[in-house]
Amino acid sequence: MSVFVSHRLQSVPASPIRKLVPYAVAAKKDGVHVYHLNIGDPDIKTPDVMIDVLHHWDVNPIGYDQSQGNPEFLQSLRTYYHRLGFPFIDTKHIQVTNGGSEAISMAMFAVAESGDEILTFEPLYTNYNSYAVVNGITLKAILTTLENGFHLPQRNSIENAITRKTKAILICNPNNPTGTVYTKEELRLLVDIAKEHNLFLLSDEVYREYTYDGREHVSLFSFMQEIPNLAIVLDSMSKRYSLCGIRLGALVTLNADVLSGILAIAQGRLSSGSVDQVVAARLVDVPDKYIHAVQTEYAKRRDVLYEGLQAIPGVVIPKPEGAFYTIVGLPIDDAEHFCQWLLTDFRDNNETIMLAPAAGFYASPKKGKNEVRIAYVLHTKALSRSVNILKKALSAYAQKK
Amino acid sequence: MSVFVSHRLQSVPASPIRKLVPYAVAAKKDGVHVYHLNIGDPDIKTPDVMIDVLHHWDVNPIGYDQSQGNPEFLQSLRTYYHRLGFPFIDTKHIQVTNGGSEAISMAMFAVAESGDEILTFEPLYTNYNSYAVVNGITLKAILTTLENGFHLPQRNSIENAITRKTKAILICNPNNPTGTVYTKEELRLLVDIAKEHNLFLLSDEVYREYTYDGREHVSLFSFMQEIPNLAIVLDSMSKRYSLCGIRLGALVTLNADVLSGILAIAQGRLSSGSVDQVVAARLVDVPDKYIHAVQTEYAKRRDVLYEGLQAIPGVVIPKPEGAFYTIVGLPIDDAEHFCQWLLTDFRDNNETIMLAPAAGFYASPKKGKNEVRIAYVLHTKALSRSVNILKKALSAYAQKK
Numbered sequence: 001m002s003v004f005v006s007h008r009l010q011s012v013p014a015s016p017i018r019k020l021v022p023y024a025v026a027a028k029k030d031g032v033h034v035y036h037l038n039i040g041d042p043d044i045k046t047p048d049v050m051i052d053v054l055h056h057w058d059v060n061p062i063g064y065d066q067s068q069g070n071p072e073f074l075q076s077l078r079t080y081y082h083r084l085g086f087p088f089i090d091t092k093h094i095q096v097t098n099g100g101s102e103a104i105s106m107a108m109f110a111v112a113e114s115g116d117e118i119l120t121f122e123p124l125y126t127n128y129n130s131y132a133v134v135n136g137i138t139l140k141a142i143l144t145t146l147e148n149g150f151h152l153p154q155r156n157s158i159e160n161a162i163t164r165k166t167k168a169i170l171i172c173n174p175n176n177p178t179g180t181v182y183t184k185e186e187l188r189l190l191v192d193i194a195k196e197h198n199l200f201l202l203s204d205e206v207y208r209e210y211t212y213d214g215r216e217h218v219s220l221f222s223f224m225q226e227i228p229n230l231a232i233v234l235d236s237m238s239k240r241y242s243l244c245g246i247r248l249g250a251l252v253t254l255n256a257d258v259l260s261g262i263l264a265i266a267q268g269r270l271s272s273g274s275v276d277q278v279v280a281a282r283l284v285d286v287p288d289k290y291i292h293a294v295q296t297e298y299a300k301r302r303d304v305l306y307e308g309l310q311a312i313p314g315v316v317i318p319k320p321e322g323a324f325y326t327i328v329g330l331p332i333d334d335a336e337h338f339c340q341w342l343l344t345d346f347r348d349n350n351e352t353i354m355l356a357p358a359a360g361f362y363a364s365p366k367k368g369k370n371e372v373r374i375a376y377v378l379h380t381k382a383l384s385r386s387v388n389i390l391k392k393a394l395s396a397y398a399q400k401k
Numbered sequence: 402m403s404v405f406v407s408h409r410l411q412s413v414p415a416s417p418i419r420k421l422v423p424y425a426v427a428a429k430k431d432g433v434h435v436y437h438l439n440i441g442d443p444d445i446k447t448p449d450v451m452i453d454v455l456h457h458w459d460v461n462p463i464g465y466d467q468s469q470g471n472p473e474f475l476q477s478l479r480t481y482y483h484r485l486g487f488p489f490i491d492t493k494h495i496q497v498t499n500g501g502s503e504a505i506s507m508a509m510f511a512v513a514e515s516g517d518e519i520l521t522f523e524p525l526y527t528n529y530n531s532y533a534v535v536n537g538i539t540l541k542a543i544l545t546t547l548e549n550g551f552h553l554p555q556r557n558s559i560e561n562a563i564t565r566k567t568k569a570i571l572i573c574n575p576n577n578p579t580g581t582v583y584t585k586e587e588l589r590l591l592v593d594i595a596k597e598h599n600l601f602l603l604s605d606e607v608y609r610e611y612t613y614d615g616r617e618h619v620s621l622f623s624f625m626q627e628i629p630n631l632a633i634v635l636d637s638m639s640k641r642y643s644l645c646g647i648r649l650g651a652l653v654t655l656n657a658d659v660l661s662g663i664l665a666i667a668q669g670r671l672s673s674g675s676v677d678q679v680v681a682a683r684l685v686d687v688p689d690k691y692i693h694a695v696q697t698e699y700a701k702r703r704d705v706l707y708e709g710l711q712a713i714p715g716v717v718i719p720k721p722e723g724a725f726y727t728i729v730g731l732p733i734d735d736a737e738h739f740c741q742w743l744l745t746d747f748r749d750n751n752e753t754i755m756l757a758p759a760a761g762f763y764a765s766p767k768k769g770k771n772e773v774r775i776a777y778v779l780h781t782k783a784l785s786r787s788v789n790i791l792k793k794a795l796s797a798y799a800q801k802k
Binding site: 004005006007008009010012013014016017018041042043044046051053055057060061062063064065067083098099100102105109110112113114116127129130131134136167198242243244245246247255258259260261262264267268269270271272273274275276279348399 | 410443444458463500503504511516568646652658659662668677688
């Protein structure tokens with residue numbers, strides 16, 4: 001036992017996705033093949049034009065970059081946002097961050113005092129909980145349901161949750177973990193509420209490119225000039241270019257006070273990675289066909305997963321609209337126990353699957369007990385096989401009881 | 402004007418080192434050569450064995466690494482600490498961080514609640530102020546003086562500053578910005594105080610390898626087994642291997658509660674850079690002669706600077722004992738004005754120097770008004786020339802008045 005550590009350190013939640021890792025490690029040690037549906041680490045290749053930067057690296061020493069961001073990378077981001085259709089974004093509106101993670105954390109610090117509240121919707125991206133504790137913020141999660149495809153509740157349900165401590169609304173769109181893509185009307189609703197109640201609107205758009213069935217992604221950028229001081233977009237390079245290990249994201253806003261304040265924080269941590277930024281700056285040279293191929297691939301995977309799961313009796317799955325996650329209801333009582341059992345007890349031809357129990361994606365206790373989150377980042381053959389394993393496992397689990 | 406941002410965002414101090422940057426930029430636009438003595442961005446080459454990692458990169462996609470750190474990099478750090486003479490350090494005692502910056506910030510969060518105090522000594526590394534604001538901590542700085550070579554004050558001066566809100570003592574050793582290397586007796590004193598008052602002792606040892614005149618660096622590691630729950634070492638790869646742009650550091654402690662808590666924070670931000678960590682893991686292959694050559698080079702630079710400045714009338718400089726910074730007293734009233742004037746008005750053969758006013762390195766107001774911080778990271782010829790420019794500038798500045 002240590003003498004003491006801070007209470008706040010003890011309240012940082014351990015990752016619910018990584019909790020079952022020891023059981024997966026043990027299974028693998030026994031020679032069991034584990035299909036990972038529990039984590040969104042894509043197998044899609046990083047574009048060659050980015051890998052080439054490493055092969056041709058000729059800067060020595062590898063010194064600090066600028067605190068706001070590498071000028072070339074900032075220019076590339078500007079070009080990217082212009083191509084998306086938002087020509088009013090200039091480099092001065094962009095702060096480069098260490099992954100989307102730092103963007104979210106900086107935004108929370110910027111918009112709320114310690115003890116204040118930020119509204120969001122559950123199920124939610126679990127790391128929001130960590131950033132909230134680190135920034136002394138209470139995350140107030142409004143329930144969305146599987147039955148409703150995890151779309152937003154009525155206006156009054158949102159407004160009823162607003163207190164005088166509420167400083168912002170945070171959304172993830174397309175949504176991790178639900179796969180929901182909010183409609184234009186839903187964005188309009190949130191913008192109206194933000195305006196009326198003078199709240200910041202934070203939009204985490206890491207999965208912007210991944211929407212299915214011809215669905216349009218409605219970005220907060222579309223409303224940014226209407227609420228220039230309230231709108232903050234949070235972004236990341238990780239999923240768009242398969243650059244999870246290149247720790248780069250961005251915070252984009254027209255609010256000059258937010259920008260100058262977070263630049264001071266950024267100066268405190270000196271700079272983001274210099275090599276990483278030169279790699280990511282090549283995003284302007286990534287051919288359209290790369291993104292299209294990735295989109296097509298994820299759409300195919302979604303279809304395989306959705307059709308496969310729909311055919312299993314008792315499984316409830318809303319048709320995922322975007323990103324590469326979905327929350328699935330299973331015909332069981334305790335998903336945490338089931339997920340652990342899959343790793344410790346169940347084998348089919350010496351293979352099993354790893355899923356993430358969904359309870360960890362809810363802020364409210366007792367929610368999502370019979371749900372799991374599935375990331376469909378494996379190729380279609382592996383996904384088919386995983387669905388088959390799940391079907392057999394559910395049947396074996398039911399008989400066991 | 403924005404509608405609102407948080408008060409805490411507005412209290413993050415802008416970097417005092419970077420405040421004068423616009424004047425330097427303007428001078429350079431006019432074709433003036435500016436010698437940068439204001440910032441510790443070394444010109445020493447990154448070891449080839451590290452650059453080679455980039456040239457031979459063959460991992461694709463560039464995925465997340467583990468939250469605690471890349472296993473190979475953790476092993477390399479373990480080996481490094483063993484070679485230093487601390488074989489009790491295992492990989493489980495190490496958390497990899499995004500630069501030394503994140504190590505300091507995580508440590509502050511871990512040892513103190515929002516509103517608590519951490520004692521340190523001024524002049525101080527200015528970014529400590531940013532991390533303190535971000536973590537809601539009051540940094541209480543005890544004055545050390547140029548006359549005393551910025552060594553620690555008497556025991557009672559330190560103990561008198563302790564209140565019931567004090568949770569830790571933070572030192573930088575060798576010190577940025579003073580160049581002071583604390584003696585074994587000073588470390589002993591701090592360890593005794595930490596034990597008696599049940600305080601954490603945080604030691605930022607980023608410049609561990611850089612001590613001069615045969616002076617030994619006394620690491621907190623030497624006392625770690627005596628106060629296993631209280632001692633935390635903060636480290637960085639930036640200056641040791643000229644890897645400032647590879648954003649990697651480490652937090653090392655035997656306190657298991659601190660480690661498990663900060664691992665949860667680390668999980669929240671997923672991982673440090675994957676490419677960066679493979680690069681830095683090669684530290685075990687950096688030949689001793691690399692470090693020795695760098696040590697010799699900095700010792701030479703220190704001598705050139707020290708001897709040159711000593712010869713200027715009215716300049717007060719303690720002999721720098723380590724790191725590559727020194728705080729220098731100048732025969733002027735307002736160092737901030739002087740530093741700005743150097744950039745805007747003074748030219749010698751169309752060249753000038755950039756210095757950092759020392760006031761920004763003090764937490765107390767009105768301290769260090771006539772002092773500057775000098776980083777001696779330029780080669781000796783440039784340093785000689787810089788000293789010469791400073792001499793002429795001081796003379797011109799005195800006549801001007």
